[in-house]
Amino acid sequence: MKSYFAPASTGNFSVGFDLLGAAFEPVDGSLFGDVLRIHGEQAENSLTLSGRYVHQLPQQTDDNLVLKCFYAFEQKIGRTLPRLQLELVKNLPVGSGLGSSACSIVVACYAFNDYFGKPLDDYQLLQLMAQLEGGVSGSVHYDNVAPSFYGGLLLMLPDSPLLCRTLPWFEHWQVVLCYPGTVLSTKEARAVLPQQLTLKHSIAFAGMLSRFISALYAWDEAEAFAALQDLVAEPARQHLMPELLPIREQLTAQGIGHVGISGAGPTIFAVCQNDVQAKFAADYLQQHYAKNSDAITTVCRLSRQGARAL
Numbered sequence: 553m554k555s556y557f558a559p560a561s562t563g564n565f566s567v568g569f570d571l572l573g574a575a576f577e578p579v580d581g582s583l584f585g586d587v588l589r590i591h592g593e594q595a596e597n598s599l600t601l602s603g604r605y606v607h608q609l610p611q612q613t614d615d616n617l618v619l620k621c622f623y624a625f626e627q628k629i630g631r632t633l634p635r636l637q638l639e640l641v642k643n644l645p646v647g648s649g650l651g652s653s654a655c656s657i658v659v660a661c662y663a664f665n666d667y668f669g670k671p672l673d674d675y676q677l678l679q680l681m682a683q684l685e686g687g688v689s690g691s692v693h694y695d696n697v698a699p700s701f702y703g704g705l706l707l708m709l710p711d712s713p714l715l716c717r718t719l720p721w722f723e724h725w726q727v728v729l730c731y732p733g734t735v736l737s738t739k740e741a742r743a744v745l746p747q748q749l750t751l752k753h754s755i756a757f758a759g760m761l762s763r764f765i766s767a768l769y770a771w772d773e774a775e776a777f778a779a780l781q782d783l784v785a786e787p788a789r790q791h792l793m794p795e796l797l798p799i800r801e802q803l804t805a806q807g808i809g810h811v812g813i814s815g816a817g818p819t820i821f822a823v824c825q826n827d828v829q830a831k832f833a834a835d836y837l838q839q840h841y842a843k844n845s846d847a848i849t850t851v852c853r854l855s856r857q858g859a860r861a862l
């Protein structure tokens with residue numbers, strides 16, 4: 553049996569709509585992401601499902617992204633592959649803003665490529681992942697698949713053969729992620745976005761993202777926090793998450809540097825500079841934002857590692 557893992561990710565990281573994404577792992581060393589097991593080869597593909605969020609997956613395994621990835625991978629490499637006995641351990645909530653669909657896509661594509669002797673290079677594999685993610689969310693965006701695949705904080709580079717590049721990160725930053733337990737589909741959250749930006753708005757967006765990236769390279773933490781502003785998605789999505797502004801007010805009043813929407817929401821992320829802030833944010837979010845038994849609050853650091861064999 554072979555086991556593979558891919559981590560959770562936060563798309564946008566507030567300031568970089570569709571262009572910035574980060575992979576996270578809990579500071580307690582536990583794994584926060586999906587696991588795919590390949591038990592062996594057989595006449596037909598089969599997929600068994602387990603894990604904390606298995607109940608949020610489609611009833612029909614044929615609708616599961618893991619099998620869609622298998623056939624898309626087979627088509628991409630252009631030869632018929634042996635069928636597999638597969639098991640997905642679904643550890644990330646679906647429609648959560650934690651890159652759940654991307655995580656299953658990344659772990660599946662990574663696993664198939666590794667298992668079948670790496671017929672695709674990283675560039676081809678990432679393109680396939682993004683194309684599959686586009687099929688779920690309605691438009692191709694790399695800001696979840698790329699960090700889940702490579703790890704780290706990544707800047708997408710559209711039209712570059714590199715596709716994305718790793719950015720610097722403040723090592724002491726801890727990111728508290730709180731998923732409230734309610735589902736918000738990425739497709740729906742993308743449908744409320746503006747179709748066009750004015751020239752002034754486009755310049756403001758590009759300016760803020762540039763300011764954040766230059767602050768990272770200059771190791772200027774105050775500037776980095778000042779630049780963590782979402783000028784594109786948050787104004788359009790705020791009504792889907794009415795708790796965001798009061799929560800931000802409470803947490804920033806405690807000195808916490810940034811509070812934003814993880815991906816398309818409803819997960820909220822808080823960027824903290826020390827253990828005291830992280831504990832405060834985690835307790836506060838768990839008390840005021842968690843809504844049911846599906847909710848999860850976790851204190852994370854950047855995951856330098858992306859998809860891998862376990």
Ligand SMILES: Nc1ncnc2c1ncn2[C@@H]1O[C@H](COP(=O)(O)OP(=O)(O)O)[C@@H](O)[C@H]1O
Binds near residue numbers: 608647652654688737
């Ligand atoms: N293995 C899987 N993991 C996550 N979602 C899956 C999977 N297989 C199928 N799906 C479907 O893909 C869609 C993912 O929804 P989406 O809002 O994009 O989630 P997320 O924002 O968490 O990535 C849902 O309709 C879900 O039922």
Ligand SMILES: N[C@@H](CCOP(=O)(O)O)C(=O)O
Binds near residue numbers: 650
């Ligand atoms: N850039 C995308 C990110 C979606 O992330 P998800 O985790 O909610 O799928 C967007 O903001 O739509």
